Amino acid sequence: MVIAATALLTTLYTGQHAELAAQDRIAFYHLASSAASQQLRRDTRSINLVLQAAANTTETAAGGFSLTARVSAALHSMQADLIKLRELQEQYADYQFSSTLGRLTERFGAIMHLHTEASMDPLLESVEAFELNIEQLRRLHMIAAANELASIEAQARRVLPNMAILMAILIVTCVVGWYVTRLLRESLVNQKRAEEALAASVERMHHMQKLEALGQLVGGVAHDFNNLLTAILGQASLLEDKSSRDEPMRQGLSEISRAAEQAALLTKQLLTFSRRQPIEPKIVDLNNLIRDMEPILRRLIGEDIKLTVRCDDTQNTIELDPGQFHQVILNLAVNSRDALPDGGEILLTAEHVQIDSDDHRRGDMVNGRYAKLAVIDNGVGMDKKTLDRAFEPFFTTKQKGRGTGLGLATVHGIITAANGHIFVDSNPEKGTCFEIYLPSSTRYAEKVAADSVSELAGSETVLVVEDEEQIRTLLQGGLGSLGYRVLTASGGTEGLEICGSRAESIDAIVSDVVMPDMNGAAFMKDALDMRPDAVGIYMSGYTDDIVLQTGVGGSAIPLINKPFELDELARLIRDRLN
Amino acid sequence: MKILTLILAMTVCACANDDDRKSSAPDVITIGVLPDQNKSDLTRRYAPLMDYLETETGLDIVLSIPSDYEEFLDEFNAGHLQLANFGGMTFIQAEQKSQAVPLVMRDIDLQFTSCYIINASDGRRSVAEFEGEVFSFGPNLSTSGHIMPRYFLITGGIVPERFFSSVQYSSGHDQTAKWVSDEIVAIGVANCDIVQSMFDDGRLSTAKLRILETTPPYPNYVWATQASLDLSLKHLLRDAFLGLDLTNPMHLPLLKAQGAGGYLPAGRDDFEDIRAAVRELASLVQSDPN
Numbered sequence: 001m002v003i004a005a006t007a008l009l010t011t012l013y014t015g016q017h018a019e020l021a022a023q024d025r026i027a028f029y030h031l032a033s034s035a036a037s038q039q040l041r042r043d044t045r046s047i048n049l050v051l052q053a054a055a056n057t058t059e060t061a062a063g064g065f066s067l068t069a070r071v072s073a074a075l076h077s078m079q080a081d082l083i084k085l086r087e088l089q090e091q092y093a094d095y096q097f098s099s100t101l102g103r104l105t106e107r108f109g110a111i112m113h114l115h116t117e118a119s120m121d122p123l124l125e126s127v128e129a130f131e132l133n134i135e136q137l138r139r140l141h142m143i144a145a146a147n148e149l150a151s152i153e154a155q156a157r158r159v160l161p162n163m164a165i166l167m168a169i170l171i172v173t174c175v176v177g178w179y180v181t182r183l184l185r186e187s188l189v190n191q192k193r194a195e196e197a198l199a200a201s202v203e204r205m206h207h208m209q210k211l212e213a214l215g216q217l218v219g220g221v222a223h224d225f226n227n228l229l230t231a232i233l234g235q236a237s238l239l240e241d242k243s244s245r246d247e248p249m250r251q252g253l254s255e256i257s258r259a260a261e262q263a264a265l266l267t268k269q270l271l272t273f274s275r276r277q278p279i280e281p282k283i284v285d286l287n288n289l290i291r292d293m294e295p296i297l298r299r300l301i302g303e304d305i306k307l308t309v310r311c312d313d314t315q316n317t318i319e320l321d322p323g324q325f326h327q328v329i330l331n332l333a334v335n336s337r338d339a340l341p342d343g344g345e346i347l348l349t350a351e352h353v354q355i356d357s358d359d360h361r362r363g364d365m366v367n368g369r370y371a372k373l374a375v376i377d378n379g380v381g382m383d384k385k386t387l388d389r390a391f392e393p394f395f396t397t398k399q400k401g402r403g404t405g406l407g408l409a410t411v412h413g414i415i416t417a418a419n420g421h422i423f424v425d426s427n428p429e430k431g432t433c434f435e436i437y438l439p440s441s442t443r444y445a446e447k448v449a450a451d452s453v454s455e456l457a458g459s460e461t462v463l464v465v466e467d468e469e470q471i472r473t474l475l476q477g478g479l480g481s482l483g484y485r486v487l488t489a490s491g492g493t494e495g496l497e498i499c500g501s502r503a504e505s506i507d508a509i510v511s512d513v514v515m516p517d518m519n520g521a522a523f524m525k526d527a528l529d530m531r532p533d534a535v536g537i538y539m540s541g542y543t544d545d546i547v548l549q550t551g552v553g554g555s556a557i558p559l560i561n562k563p564f565e566l567d568e569l570a571r572l573i574r575d576r577l578n
Numbered sequence: 579m580k581i582l583t584l585i586l587a588m589t590v591c592a593c594a595n596d597d598d599r600k601s602s603a604p605d606v607i608t609i610g611v612l613p614d615q616n617k618s619d620l621t622r623r624y625a626p627l628m629d630y631l632e633t634e635t636g637l638d639i640v641l642s643i644p645s646d647y648e649e650f651l652d653e654f655n656a657g658h659l660q661l662a663n664f665g666g667m668t669f670i671q672a673e674q675k676s677q678a679v680p681l682v683m684r685d686i687d688l689q690f691t692s693c694y695i696i697n698a699s700d701g702r703r704s705v706a707e708f709e710g711e712v713f714s715f716g717p718n719l720s721t722s723g724h725i726m727p728r729y730f731l732i733t734g735g736i737v738p739e740r741f742f743s744s745v746q747y748s749s750g751h752d753q754t755a756k757w758v759s760d761e762i763v764a765i766g767v768a769n770c771d772i773v774q775s776m777f778d779d780g781r782l783s784t785a786k787l788r789i790l791e792t793t794p795p796y797p798n799y800v801w802a803t804q805a806s807l808d809l810s811l812k813h814l815l816r817d818a819f820l821g822l823d824l825t826n827p828m829h830l831p832l833l834k835a836q837g838a839g840g841y842l843p844a845g846r847d848d849f850e851d852i853r854a855a856v857r858e859l860a861s862l863v864q865s866d867p868n
Binding site for chain 1: 685688689795820823824825839840841842843844845847848
């Protein structure tokens, strides 16, 4: 369209320009002819003057010769002027005034004839008529030139607005063309985006359907298997009691029980994946959950891997089963750890985000506020094929015996049950990023207010013995905010000093199990001897085996596993005191 | 026959000059124009020129439009008109009668033409195809409406009174055009300049009338004065006409109304072709009195 408009404009311009040039050329011809006529008129006037002078004087022989010579010279000049006029007419192929010019030539011939006859009066009369004809011819050319020039001006006046209109059309065409092209391009891009989003959505739906089908299958099997295991465990226990004297049989039955318990653990994971595991959702702060788990995670992933935890400062409340969420974080952390056999870095972030519909990458997520958890490593990563099957149960890339293939499947089940979304992005040799989005809850304030006032508050004195300063400070602040008077000690020795030196009553003693100066069990025994009215509670971040080795296992004093929520400890203290 | 007799009469002799006409320099100049169109159109057409001449010469100008060509000639020959716009034929008559002196002419007047006009619905392509039809000249003293077309027809082998079933004479070129467009006559001949101006101003429609043929060029209109008019007045009037300039926006409407690009000085020799045509017609009439 733009090219056609430009071509049209060029053609019109060229045509108009050529026509104007032709008119200009004709105007020039008329002006040149007019100038030649003017010269002829001057020459004619000069011969006229000579003839008039001659008519008024008496000719002498010398005068006659002189007169003849002057007339001949003037006639010669007039002849040259006439030739020039004819040449101009032929050069420009203009015969508009040819009859006038022909008449002039004819009359000039008559003048020449009269001159040779030396008949003065007729010659004078003829020259005067000739002069009039020359003036007519000159004026005709002047008028024709003026006509041509006026025509050129009129045409130029007509052309200029046309050119302006054409230019305006060209500009408008360009602008409209550009705008239409832009709209088309945007439309195509939007269409392509929509198609991609639709394709991704369909793919996700197929994936979800596949996982759903697997979950139903697995859940059904696990449920039946659990019943069988219950029977196996029950029967094994009964047989153990009856065969207390037959040591080999008892050991065999113990092995059966242990294997069955491991199998029960697996079925528990399967039920979690299939979302048939009973869950107890609570209102929790994601930031607190992650901060509480940080020490455990550091021990879990080892010193070769740098762990960075970043939580934003905003309140980030969600509603889910805290125990299950611990399992999510642990599974993802273990996954990242296993992807970093030669060390590396794991980044764990928590933030409060807003999702809107323009974020096509987030697929079917409903717009709104979400708590986002990201676990990112710079490990070996996954190829596309592996990535597509990452959440399938029993799919694992780990060596035989190192993984069950249920870790990520369990994570997927827990997050989906909590109405959350999980995304994974990975590139071989570059690392993996898991992103979890859980809907934000607005019930936090209500829950805290209700718990703190009605159930958890107290005014008793609590001694907290803990070598980790952060935990000590946390518990001092948390329990203090519930109304308790909190005493703190950094180890067993200091704790015993407080028990012996303080005059006021100590109603509860909360102690870590593993401490640098003395173990928790020894401290608790001496402390309760000194303060027999107090109730004791153990805290531990170690596995059951280590706890058992310290002598805590089997005692009547309750143990709370780290990480725990402050609510859990407060509730335990309140229960014990009550 | 009346018309042919008139032509013969014109060629026989020049009438004696009126002795009572003397050289004069009047403060009021009466200008007469040939009544070749209706009076209102002529008044409208000449008004700008009269205003211009008054301004340029400082004279009081009076425009006179006689009712027909004969009255026009009578008025001039009686000395009531100091300056007049003649047709070629009327000029020759005034020249013979009262030595009218040619002053100026329009640029188009040296090569004037007449047009044969027919109804637009008529498909014929030449005058020769109109044998037996009703034909119309203009006024009988009109150069372009009668004398020159008759001359060209006869030299082309068509004697109008024999070739056409009937030959009419209108009072003016505009009436000839109306007769043709109204199909009162099948074919007519008129002044091309006037026909074109009627097309231009809408008085004629190309849907009703078309130009069939055009005659060869010949000299026509001329502004002429009384021979007795003061020479300085002649020069004053001539210079006023010659001063009209197409490139001057003030002069443009006037020149357009006159159908002129400008004015030229005119001489007696310019009408020699018409004189020759009249002589030729007279000799034809003499050799063929029927």
